[in-house]
Amino acid sequence: MTEEGKQKFRIRRDLLLILGLLILSALLWLALGLMPRGGVAVVTVDGAQFGRYPLSRDRQVVIPGYDGGENLLVIAEGAARVTEADCPDKLCIGFGAISRQHESIVCLPHRVVITIEGGEESGVDLP
Amino acid sequence: MKRTKRLTRLALLAALALVLSYLESLLPSPGIPGVKLGLANVAVVCALYWLGPLSAAAISLVRVVTVSLLFGSFPALAYSLAGAVLSLAVMSLVKKTGWLSPLGVSVLGGVTHNLGQVLMAALLLETPALLWYYPLLLVSGTLAGVFIGALGGLLLRRGDLVEDRER
Structure with a gap:
């Protein structure tokens, strides 16, 4: 050819x-x-669980990051999003709102991972 | 190709990769994690076709390390490196088969670059769920690969002009 x-x-x-x-x-x-809508937003900082927050209850949580920085997690209308962060790139905000199982938000500099897991949970194990 | 000429081209393409990285940093970012044009990969694709996989790897390495030092943060280095290594390996193999033109090779390079980054993130952060972020990057990586491949193809076809001017 x-x-x-x-x-x-x-x-x-x-x-x-x-x-x-x-x-x-x-x-x-x-x-x-x-994917079914998830029930809880699970937050880990540097691999250790920081908290579990049901998506059914609106709230705002300040997550202290690995290096002293902070991310503001906002749960509203059944979805989780990061609206403020003091990291340089602010990519965690770029992930937008998450609500489906397995969806996640990551802040690399602060080693913060927010993942949606299934199941409705009662507020018993909240920190 | 003479060694001096080869070395000069290698340096030229490495410099081009750096300048293109800088140029891209001036453009507005889409602000979506992992979604990137990857303009500097034009130089890597050209190096792959003009000089071979080893030279392309050298340029890619120089670019990733230098750019991380100049404009980036350290954690970014591991992700960039994972993406660069995987995409270069895949591009070299696919180019060798001769099945695809530079456009297709570049598209595969784009999507595997993102795959490498996501895999590294899932591994380092021990969160396999991060892989679910990949479908979005598969779209953006494909489109970026088309753009880079088209641009690289254009340069590769003009390459003989550079050759002529050298004489």
């Missing part, structure tokens, strides 16, 4: 690859969207 012919096939495969990846991500996204 000529080099030109080969190149034509390569570009066709490129397009198939791009299409395939977009379809795959759409399917994965759909799978995440179909």
